[in-house]
Amino acid sequence: MKTILILVLVSMSGAFGQTFRSEPLANPAGPGSIQSNWSATPNGGALLSWVEPAKGGSLSLRYAVRHGSNWSEPRTIASQRHFFRHPAELPEVAQLSEHQWLAHWVEMPKEESEAEYVYTSASTDGVQWTMPVMAHRDRAAVQHGLASMVASGSAETSLFWLKGGANEEAPTAMMRTIVDASGKEIREERLAPDVCACCPTAVAKTAKGLLLAYRGHTSEDIRDISVLRLENGHWSQPKNLYADNWKINACPTNAASVAALGDKVAISWFTSAQDAPKTEIAFSSDSGSTFTKPSTVSTGHSFGYTSVVLDDSGALVSWLEQRTGGGAARVLVRPISFAGAAGLVVQVAEGGRMGLGYPRLFHSGGDTFITWGDAKQVQTARLKK
DSSP: OEEOOSEEOOOOTTOOSOOOEEEEEOOSOOTTOEEEEEEEOTTSOEEEEEEEEOGGGOEEEEEEEEETTEEOOOEEEEESOOBOOOTTOOOEEEEEETTEEEEEEEEOSOTTSOOOEEEEEEESSSSSBOOOEESSSOOSSSOEEEEEEEEEETTEEEEEEEEOOSSTTSOEEEEEEEEETTSOEEEEEEEEEEEOTTOOOEEEEOSSEEEEEEEBOOTTOBOOEEEEEEETTEEOOOEESOOOOOBOSSOOSOOEEEEEETTEEEEEEEEOGGGOOEEEEEEESSTTSSOOOOEEOOSSSEEEEEEEEEETTEEEEEEEEEOTTSSSEEEEEEEEETTOOBOOEEEEEEEOHHHHOOOEEEEETTEEEEEEOOSSSOEEEEEEO
């Protein structure tokens, strides 16, 4: 894997004025680590989580928190579990308040079966974690996964996940499980009856409530991005974000990322409609009620796997793109203004498409980081203006 520390100069008329550079950032993840993800602590710290090989060949879910220029001691949440090692099935660890921590992940108990299950574990101090419990009532041998989570009330967290059908012809449903501070289920509900079966979910908290983005599915196999809003305790009807009209009789395992800052929202996503693979972005100024027409973020043959964060000037978007001439993939990052003006593209890393995983951006205060995979372990970089 080769890391590039200079700006890739892409000339565009009306380009956004912001520029960034990528600086390698050491992190505490061990050799063989995979499936890295970020979350923000209540005081603005950057929490990095990952899955790491342990003694005897088993796997452990671990995390560390970065404050200033220092990482905390890595902590283990769960070990000797059947973690599902797929780039899109990212575990998530969050500190929701001073004495409330929650983690979720997906397990695949039997390699010969496609059955997957979502598990959660809770903590009051980030050190001692509860025995993992299944996050859903259904115990059928079907797929349960591609989860995302967000704090949704006082001592309450919402997990969004997909429940597979009994067979390949049966639809996959979008589900929500609400858990308390101990990780115990409060309520479970079905939000949409038919969604794309193996594309990740994404959720953010806006000034008015929750905004959920996911890849929808129709009887004609159109798989465009849809959104759901939770405002004043009520869910909106599913709404198509934009009519890409991507028709595909397969599951792309490639969906959307959403970020919110007050009423401002950005959603980036991948589509290959009309056989033109690209990464797009759209903005909202009313907490996701309406969105602008999309702008294309990618500059070449996009592989997607996008992530987006927001600050006061606009969005920063990451995605995977094929290297010119074929072969390796590149991790690229680009600023986009709220008006849709695109800035210069920064190459963060390159390597094998699957090895790079599902890169994730993080922004809090004045810090912006990105994490991705390579053949050896989880990598991180700081993005500086």
